[in-house]
Amino acid sequence: xxxxxxxxxxxxxxxxxxxxxxxxxxxxxxxxxxxxxxxxxxxxxxxxxxxxxxxxxxxxxxxxxxxxxxxxxxxxxxxxxxxxxxxxxxxxxxxxxxxxxxxxxxxxxxxxxxxxxxxxxxx
Numbered sequence: 001x002x003x004x005x006x007x008x009x010x011x012x013x014x015x016x017x018x019x020x021x022x023x024x025x026x027x028x029x030x031x032x033x034x035x036x037x038x039x040x041x042x043x044x045x046x047x048x049x050x051x052x053x054x055x056x057x058x059x060x061x062x063x064x065x066x067x068x069x070x071x072x073x074x075x076x077x078x079x080x081x082x083x084x085x086x087x088x089x090x091x092x093x094x095x096x097x098x099x100x101x102x103x104x105x106x107x108x109x110x111x112x113x114x115x116x117x118x119x120x121x122x123x
Contacts, residue, residue: 001037006056011080013056018085023049023067030070031094036101038085044092044109051088057081 006013033040038054053072057063058079065074065083074081085103090096092111099118107117 006036006082006084008056008080008082011058013058013080013082015058015060015062016054016056016084017061018052018087019055019063019065020050020052021065021067021072023051029091029094030097031067031090032071032097033086034072034099035084035086035103036082038083038100038103039087039105040085040098040100040103041087041106042090042096042098042108042110043088044094044107044111045089046092049089049091051086051090053083054085055081056084 053065055063055074062078063074063076063081065072072083074083092109094112095114096110096112097116098105100122101120103122105117105119
């Protein structure tokens with residue numbers, strides 16, 4: 001963070017927006033979420049998976065997020081993008097791994113084969 005603006009590899013990402021992510025994960029499949037300073041709030045569900053990510057970008061409106069091999073990945077069309085927050089629903093039976101450097105992590109109603117949570121200084 002640099003004066004309240006996310007900086008990645010020396011680039012200030014001045015723009016941020018919540019972006020919906022479509023995902024059709026099977027129960028028990030691995031699902032991984034990592035953020036630096038933002039919050040993570042996920043609820044385990046049996047039905048459709050619906051969540052949003054807080055996407056920071058160099059250019060306003062740039063970037064999209066998708067799930068690749070069970071991980072959230074951001075792609076920019078015109079410059080750097082960065083995920084720094086996640087909220088919504090994920091498969092209740094997912095092998096879930098969540099990490100946040102300093103952000104809050106809240107998980108509700110998960111019953112997967114494994115649940116791994118890490119937070120540097122967050123709650």
